[in-house]
Amino acid sequence: CDPRKCQLPHCFCSKDGTQIPGNLQAQTVPQMILLTFDDAINQDNWELFSKVLLTPNRRNPNGCPIRSSFYVSHPFTNYQHVQKLWNDGHEIAVHSVTHRGPELWWSRNATIEDWFDEMVGQANIINKFAGVRMEEIRGMRVPFLRVGWNRQFLMMKEFGFVYDASMVAPHSNPPLWPYTLDFKMPHSCLGANQHCPTRSYPGIWELVMNQLEAGEGEYTCNMVDSCPPHLSGEDVYRMLTYNFKRHYLSNRAPYGLYFHSTWFKKIDYLNAFLKFMDDLQKLPDVYFVTNQQAIQWMRQPTPSNRLHQFEPWQCQPKQLEPHEQVCQLPNVCKLRSRVLQEDRYFYTCMECPAQYPWIRNEFGL
Numbered sequence: 001c002d003p004r005k006c007q008l009p010h011c012f013c014s015k016d017g018t019q020i021p022g023n024l025q026a027q028t029v030p031q032m033i034l035l036t037f038d039d040a041i042n043q044d045n046w047e048l049f050s051k052v053l054l055t056p057n058r059r060n061p062n063g064c065p066i067r068s069s070f071y072v073s074h075p076f077t078n079y080q081h082v083q084k085l086w087n088d089g090h091e092i093a094v095h096s097v098t099h100r101g102p103e104l105w106w107s108r109n110a111t112i113e114d115w116f117d118e119m120v121g122q123a124n125i126i127n128k129f130a131g132v133r134m135e136e137i138r139g140m141r142v143p144f145l146r147v148g149w150n151r152q153f154l155m156m157k158e159f160g161f162v163y164d165a166s167m168v169a170p171h172s173n174p175p176l177w178p179y180t181l182d183f184k185m186p187h188s189c190l191g192a193n194q195h196c197p198t199r200s201y202p203g204i205w206e207l208v209m210n211q212l213e214a215g216e217g218e219y220t221c222n223m224v225d226s227c228p229p230h231l232s233g234e235d236v237y238r239m240l241t242y243n244f245k246r247h248y249l250s251n252r253a254p255y256g257l258y259f260h261s262t263w264f265k266k267i268d269y270l271n272a273f274l275k276f277m278d279d280l281q282k283l284p285d286v287y288f289v290t291n292q293q294a295i296q297w298m299r300q301p302t303p304s305n306r307l308h309q310f311e312p313w314q315c316q317p318k319q320l321e322p323h324e325q326v327c328q329l330p331n332v333c334k335l336r337s338r339v340l341q342e343d344r345y346f347y348t349c350m351e352c353p354a355q356y357p358w359i360r361n362e363f364g365l
Contacts, residue, residue, distance in 0.1 A: 001013035001014060001015055001183040001184070001186065002183070006180070006182055006183065008021060008022065008298070008299055008300070008301070009299035009300060010180070010202075010203050010299075011180050011182045011202065011203070012177075012178075012179055012180050012205075012298060013179050013180065013182065013183045013186065014177070014179070014186065016186055017172075017176040017177060017179060017185075017186030017187055017208070018172070018174045018176055018177065018251055018253070019177065019251070020177065020251055020252065020301075021177065021298045021301045022301030024301055024303060026250065026251055026252050028303035028304055028305070029251075029252040029285075029301075029303070029304070030252075030285050030286070030287050030297070030302075030303075030304045030307060031244075031247060031248050031252050031255065031283070031285055031286045031287070032252075032254040032255065032287055032288075032289050032293075032294050032297065033254070033255050033257065033280065033286060033287065033288045033289070034069065034207070034254050034255065034256040034257065034289065034290075034291055034294060035053075035066075035068035035069070035257050035259070035288055036068060036069045036070070036071060036141075036256065036257070036258050036291065037049070037068065037069075037071070037259050037260070037261055038095055038141060038223075038259070038260055039071070039072075039073050039095065039099070039260055039261070040072070040073060040074075040075060040076040040077040041070060041072060041077050041078060041081045041082055041085070042076050042077060042078045042081065042347075043078065045261035045262075045264075048261055048264055048270075049081075049085070049261070050081075050084070052264075052270070052274075053068075053264075053273075053274075053277075054066065054068060054088075054090070058277065059281070060286075060287045060288060060289075060313070061283075061284050061285065061286070061287065061304075061307070062307050062310075062313060062314070063315075064089075064313065064314065064315035065088070065089065065315060067089055067090055067091065067288060067289055067290045067293065068090055068091070068288065068290065069090065069091040069093055069139070069165075069290045069291045069292070070082070070085060070090060070091065070092055070093065071093050071094065071095035071139075071140070071141040072092060072093070072094065072095055072122070072126060073095040073096050073097070073098075073099040073122070073143070074096070074098070074122055074358075075098070075099065078330070078347040079125075079126070079129040079130040079330075079346075079347060079348040079349070079350075080130075080326060080327065080330035080347050080348060080349050081347075082126060082130035082132065083130040083131050083132070083324075083326040083327075084326045086130065086131070086132045086136075087318065087320065087324075087325065087326050089315060089318070090290065091136075091138075091139070091290035091292050091293075092126055092130070092132050092136070092137060093138065093139040093140055093141065093165075093291070093292075094119050094122040094123050094126070094137060094139070094140045095122070095140070095141050095142075095143065096118040096119060096122055096142070096143050097117070097118050097121045097122045097125065097357075097358065097362065098118065098358075099143045100143070103143075103144040103146050104146065104193060105146075106142055106143055106146035106147075106148055107146040107148055107149065107193060107194060107195045108195070110148055110151065110152075111151060112151045112154055112155050112158075115148055115151055115152050115155040116155050116158075116159070117359045117360055118359060119140050119155065119156075119159075119161070120155075120159050121359050121360070121362045122362075123137045124362040124363070125357050125362045128350065128357075128362070128363055129346075129348040129350050129353075129357070130348070130349075131323055131324045131325075131326075131349065131350070133324070138161060138162040138163065138292055139161065139162060139163045139165055139207070139291055139292060140156070140161055140163075140165070140166075141164070141165045141166050142164070142166040145166045145167075145168060145191070145209075145222065145223075146166075146194070147164075147166050147167055147189075147191075147194055147195060147197075148195065149195035149196070149197060149198075150197050150198060150199050152164070152197070153197045153199075153201045153204060154201075156201070156204055157201050157204060161204070162204070162205060162292070162295065163178075163204065163205035163206065163207050163291065163292075163295060164204065164205075164206055164207070165206075165207040165209070165291055167185070167190075167196060167206055167208050167209065168190045168191060168208075168209045168211065168222045169187040169190060169208045169209065169210055169211070170187055170188055170190050170211075171210075171211045171220045172187070172210070173246060173250065174246070174247075174250035174251040174253065175210040175246060175247055175250070175251070175253040175255075176208050176253055177208075177251070177253045177254070177298070178205055178208055178254065178294065178295065178298060179205070179206055179208065180202070180203060180204060180205050180206070181197060181200060181201040181202070181204045181205075181206055182200055182201075182202045182203070183200065185197075185206070187208070205295050205298075207256075207291050207294065207295075209222050209256055209258065210247075210253065210255075210256060212224065212227065212239060212243045213239070213242065213243060213246070214227045214228060214231065214235075214239045215228060215231065215235070215239075222258065223258045223259065223260070224257055224258060224259050224263060225260050225262070225263035227239065232268065233266075233268025233269060233271060233272040234272070236268070236269050236272040236273070237272035237275055237276055240257070240272070240276040241276060241279070243255065244276075244280070248286075254294050284304070285304040287307075287313065289313060293312055293313055296312035296313075297310070297312070297313070323350075326349060327349035330347040330348055330349050331347070331348055331349070331350070331351065331352050332345060332347055333345070333346040333347070333348065333353065334346075335352070335353065335354075335355055335356040335364065336355060336356065337355065337356035337358060338355065339358050340356065340358070344356045346364075353365065
């Protein structure tokens with residue numbers, strides 16, 4: 001990393017990955033909380049998202065509602081729900097069309113064409129059936145966090161993705177800030193048989209996943225739901241708070257909390273998380289933002305006391321075209337899938353396609 005050759009807004013790196021962008025003092029930096037949810041959005045988790053976690057009364061210090069990022073995979077997703085989340089200002093990003101196994105296929109076998117079919121294919125499905133603007137679908141997370149070596153990043157560069165959110169960093173104090181892939185990654189490539197990129201991808205951001213410490217530091221986990229399942233609600237609350245302090249009281253690197261919605265089905269965990277959210281909302285410089293908003297802040301580092309003027313974190317309602325506005329009642333399409341050899345129900349505000357959308361036929365023609 002050569003800081004003289006790597007200048008914001010287009011490039012960011014630091015020797016060990018822990019330096020604050022713009023050389024701000026830590027206490028002037030807003031503590032970003034990056035709440036992300038992976039996989040399908042449907043009736044199983046809709047109530048959780050819309051009525052429990054992301055309610056209008058939860059606001060950031062600048063008065064805007066809290067925001068999160070959704071990495072949407074296609075099977076069983078209700079695209080009316082996706083459209084509503086996007087209308088409300090959350091970030092919609094891609095997590096593949098098929099979410100297929102085996103896990104190692106993604107890191108070992110998937111070709112550039114496969115990456116394109118899976119990720120650009122899913123962006124096309126989201127754009128067509130949830131009305132989300134193509135230019136707002138900027139990020140991706142790989143299924144099973146199985147990073148796809150140079151092939152994944154060549155596809156991203158080619159298609160104009162802005163960031164990846166799949167790489168896990170070794171546990172570190174202080175935690176790491178996101179960085180661009182102009183230079184070598186500031187950490188080792190974590191995980192068995194992981195294939196991180198080895199070439200330079202100027203301007204592509206890596207929203208690196210910092211690990212959580214759990215159980216008095218005996219465990220580390222990258223997704224909250226991969227933490228040991230024997231933890232009690234009280235343990236979870238302590239873990240969330242302890243790791244928050246590791247960020248807030250050091251370099252204030254964004255604090256990522258990465259979930260699959262099933263984790264919240266344990267009522268003790270849900271309550272622990274809501275209590276933790278309540279604590280954070282009392283602090284004057286803690287913001288729940290999308291991954292895309294985190295990048296916008298890093299491109300233009302702005303101290304907490306000036307965030308009222310910081311455009312990317314404001315919340316003027318989107319100027320939506322009629323077809324972008326979510327409907328009250330979606331079309332329920334019963335569709336044949338030739339590939340899956342079965343019928344699937346498909347929910348969208350748009351017209352029903354002829355077939356169930358899938359890779360290489362994302363418009364369901």
